[in-house]
Structures are given as C-alpha cells and as structure tokens.
Amino acid sequence: MTHVLVVDDSEVDRQLAGKLLERNGRFHVEFASNGLEAIEHLDERIPLAIVTDLLMPEMDGLDLVAQVYRRFPNIPVVHQ
8 A cells, every 4th residue: 555644743734634645545644743753754664745734843844845855856745
C-alpha cells in the first residue's frame, strides 16, 4: 500500500487531512507534527507524496519543501 505523509502542528488538522486521504482506501497516511519529524520520517521511509502546513514550529513548511526538493526531488509536495 502506498503512503502519504501529512505534516501539520495541529492534531485536528492532521487527523482531518488523514481521514480525507484514507477515505477511498487508496492511501495509508502517516503523520509528522513539524518539518524536523518529517525529515526523520523521510530518512526511514519514502512516501508517495507529502501534504504539509506552512506555519509550524521547529522547521516550517517552506524549509521542509526546500529540503525535500533538494534531497528527494521526485516526491511531490502539496502545501496548504
């Protein structure tokens, strides 16, 4: 099964996005609460895509997008 990584510091928003993505059964969703957690996740598993918030503590979404494009240019990133 293919997984999508949802990155957001808001638990409510992470769960909402996750439920929407899992609704049709095509995606397994994994979560990170900030950009640093997302990078750690990417070091272990590569997702099909990343959905990220832009305003987060530790490492914001713009820094995450820049690092993903530099290190993993084939992973699409959707930011909200």
